[in-house]
Amino acid sequence: MSDAPEREVVLITGSRVGIGQYLARHYVERGAQVIGCSRQPVEQELDGYTHFCLDVADESAVQDMFTAVNEKFGRLDILINNAGVGSMNHILLTPLATVRKVMEVNYLGTFLCSREAAKLMRRRKYGRIVNMSSIGVSIHLEGEASYVASKSAVEELTRVMARELAPFNITCNLVGPSPLETDLTRGVPAEKMEAMVQRLAIKRMSTFADIANVVEFFAKPESDYVTGQIIYLGGP
Amino acid sequence: MASDTSAGENARKAKIVEAIWSVYAELVNFEGELAATEKEEIRLFGTGSKLDSFELVNLILDIEQEISSRFGVSISLMDERAMSQRTSPYRTIQTLVNFIDTLIGEGDE
Numbered sequence: 449m450s451d452a453p454e455r456e457v458v459l460i461t462g463s464r465v466g467i468g469q470y471l472a473r474h475y476v477e478r479g480a481q482v483i484g485c486s487r488q489p490v491e492q493e494l495d496g497y498t499h500f501c502l503d504v505a506d507e508s509a510v511q512d513m514f515t516a517v518n519e520k521f522g523r524l525d526i527l528i529n530n531a532g533v534g535s536m537n538h539i540l541l542t543p544l545a546t547v548r549k550v551m552e553v554n555y556l557g558t559f560l561c562s563r564e565a566a567k568l569m570r571r572r573k574y575g576r577i578v579n580m581s582s583i584g585v586s587i588h589l590e591g592e593a594s595y596v597a598s599k600s601a602v603e604e605l606t607r608v609m610a611r612e613l614a615p616f617n618i619t620c621n622l623v624g625p626s627p628l629e630t631d632l633t634r635g636v637p638a639e640k641m642e643a644m645v646q647r648l649a650i651k652r653m654s655t656f657a658d659i660a661n662v663v664e665f666f667a668k669p670e671s672d673y674v675t676g677q678i679i680y681l682g683g684p
Numbered sequence: 685m686a687s688d689t690s691a692g693e694n695a696r697k698a699k700i701v702e703a704i705w706s707v708y709a710e711l712v713n714f715e716g717e718l719a720a721t722e723k724e725e726i727r728l729f730g731t732g733s734k735l736d737s738f739e740l741v742n743l744i745l746d747i748e749q750e751i752s753s754r755f756g757v758s759i760s761l762m763d764e765r766a767m768s769q770r771t772s773p774y775r776t777i778q779t780l781v782n783f784i785d786t787l788i789g790e791g792d793e
Contacts, residue, residue: 515758567745615738 456480457521458667461504461561462531464490466630467580470656471528471663472497483517486531504531504557514564526576526667527565529558529602534595536636547594554598559605562620566613575618576667579606583626583684587647591640603678610676619675621666626682628654649683696788700781703754707746708777711739724778730769744774751784759787 458475462468463484475482476496484490485500500516502509517524533553535546562577569575581603583589584596603622610620626648627633627641645651662679665671698720705723708714712734727733729740744761752758761783765771773783 570742570745 456525457483457517457523458526458528459483459485459517459524459561459565460528460530461485461557463499464488467625467628467656467659468528468530471530471660474660474664475526480526481521483513483521485513503553504561505552507560510557510560510564514568518568523572524565524568525574526578527561527569528663528667529561529577529579531557532580532599534592534633536591537594538591539593542594550594550598551601554595555601555605558602562605562609566609566616566618569618570613570616573617575613575616576671577606577609577613577618577620578663578666579603579620579622581622581624581678581680583624583644583648583680583682586624586680586684587644589644606678607676614675617672619666619671621671621675622678623659623662623666624678624680624684625654625659626680626684628656628659645682647684652682654681693785697781697785699754700751700784700788701777703750704747704777704780704784707743707750711735711743711746724776724781726777728776728780729767729772729774740774747780747784751788755788757788757791759784759791761787 456475456479458480460468460472460475460482461484463472463482464486468484468486469490472482472484473494476494480496482494482497483500484497485502485504487501487503489501490499498520500513502513504510514524531553533550535542535550537546558579562579565577566575579602581599582596584592585600585603589596606620606622613620627636627644633641641653645653658681662681666674666677701720701723708726708728728735728743733740735743748759748761761773761780763773763783766774769775773779
C-alpha cells in the first residue's frame with residue numbers, strides 16, 4: 449500500500465554533498481518529500497528525506513530506485529539531475545577511462561534518471577526535470593574537455609527531451625552555474641577560478657542559493673510554459 | 685510433453701494478446717468484439733496504425749505495467765528496433781505478442 453502524499457515528491461541525484469545536499473535540505477524545509485542518491489551513504493538522517501546508495505550510471509540500480517519511489521510515494525513531481533564528476537586535464541594527457549567515467553556519470557546518469565522519472569511523471573501528466581550544465585560549455589573551457597563535452601551532451605539531451613516529453617506535460621530545463629566551491633572544483637587552482645569569474649558580467653562566484661533560485665523557478669508549477677531553456681549564472 | 689509445452693506457450697500468448705488488447709482498446713476507445721486473430725492483425729506502428737508517436741509510447745509503457753501485473757514479471761519493452769518500419773517489434777499486436785512472449789520466456793530460463 450503506497451502512502452501517496454499530497455506533498456511534492458522531489459528526487460535529487462548527487463545529494464550527499466554540495467549543491468545536491470543544499471537542494472535536498474531546501475526542499476525538505478519547504479515540506480517536500482525528498483529522495484536523494486549518491487554512491488556513498490549520507491552522514492545525517494533528515495525527516496522527509498530518503499537516501500539510496502547507487503551509481504547513477506548503473507541501469508538496474510537506477511530502475512530499482514524509481515520502482516521503490518513508485519511503491520512508496522506513488523508519484524514523482526520533480527527530478528534534479530545534479531550528480532556529476534569532473535576531470536581537469538589537458539586532452540593530450542587524459543586517459544580514455546577518465547573520459548568514459550565522466551560521460552557515464554554526467555551524461556548516461558542524466559539520461560537514465562530522466563527516462564525512468566518521465567515514466568513515473570507521465571502517469572499524472574505532470575513533471576519537472578532540471579538538469580545541471582556549466583558555464584564551461586558556454587566559454588569552451590580549456591582544461592576541462594571531458595567534463596565540458598559531457599555537459600554539452602546533457603544540454604542537447606535536455607532540449608530534445610523537452611520536445612519529446614512536452615506532450616506529457618513534463619518540462620526539461622538546465623541550470624549552468626558559474627564557478628562555485630564544491631568537491632568538483634576543489635582541485636581547480638584559485639587563479640583559474642578567478643580568471644573564469646573575470647569573464648562573467650557579474651564578477652563573483654555562484655552560491656548554492658543562486659543555483660537553488662533558478663532550480664526552483666524551473667521546477668515550480670507556474671513554469672509550465674518554460675521548457676528546453678538554459679540559464680547560465682553570472683552572465684558568461 | 686512437447687504438446688504440453690506448445691499448449692502452455694499458446695495459452696501464454698493468448699493471455700498476452702488479452703493484456704495488450706485491454707490497454708489498446710481503452711486507448712483508442714474501441715467498443716465491440718473482435719476475434720483473437722483480428723486483434724493480432726491490428727497495426728500499432730507505421731502505415732495503417734491509428735496511433736501517433738505519443739500514443740504509441742503511452743501504449744508500450746502501459747502494456748509494460750499490464751504485463752507486470754498480470755504475469756507478476758517485470759519486463760522492459762525498450763528496443764533499438766522500435767522505430768524501424770521493417771523490424772520494429774511494435775508493428776502489429778502479433779509482433780508485440782511474440783516480442784513479449786520471448787522476453788517472458790527468457791525470464792523463465
